[in-house]
Amino acid sequence: MYVTRTLPEGFERGPMQGPGIIGEVTEAMHRFILDGWVSDSPPPRIEEDLSFVPKDREEVIYLYMYRVGQNQTLQNTKRWRPARFSVTHPETGDEEIYYERAPIYLELSYLLAVHAKFRSDAERLLGWLMLRLHEATHLVYRPRRYQLPDGREIDSLGRPWDIDADGDELIMEKIAVSLTDDLTIGDAINFYTIHEAPFRPYVTYKARCAMEGSLISAPAGTLVRALPLESSEEPLPPHARSNGRLGRAPARPVKKTVPGPEGRNIRPIEDDNPSED
Numbered sequence: 001m002y003v004t005r006t007l008p009e010g011f012e013r014g015p016m017q018g019p020g021i022i023g024e025v026t027e028a029m030h031r032f033i034l035d036g037w038v039s040d041s042p043p044p045r046i047e048e049d050l051s052f053v054p055k056d057r058e059e060v061i062y063l064y065m066y067r068v069g070q071n072q073t074l075q076n077t078k079r080w081r082p083a084r085f086s087v088t089h090p091e092t093g094d095e096e097i098y099y100e101r102a103p104i105y106l107e108l109s110y111l112l113a114v115h116a117k118f119r120s121d122a123e124r125l126l127g128w129l130m131l132r133l134h135e136a137t138h139l140v141y142r143p144r145r146y147q148l149p150d151g152r153e154i155d156s157l158g159r160p161w162d163i164d165a166d167g168d169e170l171i172m173e174k175i176a177v178s179l180t181d182d183l184t185i186g187d188a189i190n191f192y193t194i195h196e197a198p199f200r201p202y203v204t205y206k207a208r209c210a211m212e213g214s215l216i217s218a219p220a221g222t223l224v225r226a227l228p229l230e231s232s233e234e235p236l237p238p239h240a241r242s243n244g245r246l247g248r249a250p251a252r253p254v255k256k257t258v259p260g261p262e263g264r265n266i267r268p269i270e271d272d273n274p275s276e277d
Contacts, residue, residue, distance in 0.1 A: 010219035087158035
């Protein structure tokens with residue numbers, strides 16, 4: 001038995017916006033690598049199957065995503081919050097209210113390996129691949145797309161979404177990639193062994209992206225109330241900071257104890273032969 005949550009009357013839920021972002025990052029890496037090939041020789045083949053063995057002198061780049069993890073630096077809460085964009089109804093001109101959850105910030109780990117008939121050619125291809133990805137300041141750089149419950153796709157300024165749109169206040173979606181040392185030789189050997197593939201030179205990269213959920217539309221007149229700290233009737237603790245956060249509480253005096261076992265039924269020793277004054 002399970003319990004489902006139902007929205008209040010007048011609210012509508014939109015579609016999930018970011019379930020395909022992981023696949024889009026992988027495809028963006030494919031395109032970025034191939035777009036940078038300027039040699040007269042045929043471009044390398046990109047494969048995701050580590051067990052693939054090419055024929056003749058074909059050069060291959062293996063791109064294998066082996067891990068998806070949450071960015072520990074950008075963890076956030078799951079509570080609903082007002083959406084970061086503003087939009088007006090196309091017919092009435094009234095401002096529409098939407099809510100969203102904070103996105104899931106992800107780190108996608110990739111294993112990149114190379115293959116060529118001669119080892120020197122594979123090392124040359126690996127060097128070119130590292131320099132090419134070093135130029136990738138952003139694998140994906142486009143206006144953030146918001147899918148509303150009524151099916152419209154808009155940007156953060158409320159305009160119809162356009163991948164080539166620009167604007168000073170436009171929220172952009174940025175996906176970066178960086179070289180990391182995330183996979184040991186032993187782990188890499190296990191990867192190749194599981195896939196029954198020969199060991200090849202490799203490097204590891206991490207791509208950082210945000211997975212967006214669905215939007216919730218609210219009826220007109222809905223307000224979000226969040227009382228500031230100054231309006232609270234209860235006084236702040238004496239160790240509170242000026243911004244409302246709690247600082248370090250004052251240290252309490254600690255009673256010092258004498259080292260050793262605790263004494264029980266202790267009484268002074270009586271002198272059997274007291275001295276006379």
